[in-house]
Amino acid sequence: MSMSFEIGQVYNRREDLHGHYGGQEQGGISTPADHPLIFLFTGASGSEYGYEDEFRPDGTFWYTGEGQVGDMSMDRGNRAIRDHAADGRELHLFEAVGNGEVRYVGKASYLTHHWEERRDANDNLRRAIVFELAVDPRSEESSDVAEPNAEYVTRRRLQNRSLEELRQLALQRASPSASASERRIVVRQRSQAIRAYVMKRASGVCEGCAKEAPFVTSQGRPYLEAHHVSRVSDGGPDHPRWVIAxxxxxxRRVHHGQNGEEYNARLTKSLGEMESNEDA
Ligand SMILES: [Zn+2]
Structure with a gap:
């Protein structure tokens, strides 16, 4: 049986997905018993329970685990996501579009997870699992961009751009009439451009502690991570001045340090100073 879904295509969740594959018809994570796949559903309705799924500036998708009340635990659907590769199950991400219909976002894979304080359905703070997923760029390109290696080519091209050119690319906006999948492409391009810009700006030196990158990657580049200093509400990267290498x-210090928030505020301030010359 084919398990290929078309990106951007709208499916009736109950008929097209559960009718064919089984799996729980309610909730965000559905694990059909007889098929090696897991359906993930994201959508506006979850946000009332502190579910703030979103694409991050680095192109990963943050997906909140299941459990509406109290601390989440790494079992059932949550464990299924974490172990999907070892279990040989594919993750497929859909976004709710209303009336029981869902739009296919793409094939996803688990990268890691972290815990966050979030509000539950009773408005109490609890520990929530946030999965960091890669959403398969190849499937997205095959349907939207029609160039098999576009992602790789784009990345190579970006590395050769000047700082100013990268900045312009990082600031491009989707037109207001763009569809969700067109907006997603712009978000992805922007996120790559912002990343490339920030790495070029840092030129191998951590913008937090001013030490050199700890090692060189297999591609021969200094290893630094892009960090977004403020939460993005629209699910996309907003501006290079909010991203730091x-x-x-x-x-880790920002996310797990005792004074992480304070440190993040300091980074935000120094980013503002770094970028102030660029805003003329
Ligand atoms: Zn550092």
């Missing part, structure tokens, strides 16, 4: 240690 950090060594892994500084990046």
């Amino acid at each position: 950090l060594c892994p240690s500084c990046h």
Whole structure:
């Protein structure tokens, strides 16, 4: 049986998905028993329970785990996501578009997860699992861009651009009439451009502690991580001035350090200073 879904295509969740594959018809994570796949559903309705799924500036998708009340735990659907590769199951991400219909976003894979304080259905703070997923760029390109290696080619091209050119690319906007999938492409292009811009701006030195990148990647580039200093509400990267290149240690410090928020505020301030010349 073919398990290929077409990106951007709208499906009736109950008939087209559960009718063919089975799986729980309610909730965000559905694990059909007789097929090696897992359906993930994201959508506006979840946000009332503190579900703030979104594409991040680095192109990953953050997906909130299941469990509406109390601390989440790494079992059932949540464990299924974490272990999908080892279990040989594919993750397929859909976004709700209303009336029981969902639009296919793409094939996803688990990268890692972290825990966040979020509000539950009773408005109490609890520990929530946030999965960091890669959404397969190849399937997106095959239907939207029609160039098999576009992602790779784009990345190579970006590395050769000047700082100013990258900045312009990073600021491009989708037209207001663009469809969700067109907007997603612009978000992806912007996120790549912002990343390339920030890495070029840092030129191998952590913008937090001013130490050199801890190692060189297999592609021969200094290893630094892009960190977004403020939360993005629209699911896309907004501006290079909110993204900073950090060594892994500084990046962890922001998220897990005792004074992480304070440190993040300091980074935000120094980013503002770094970028102030560019705003003329
Ligand atoms: Zn650092």
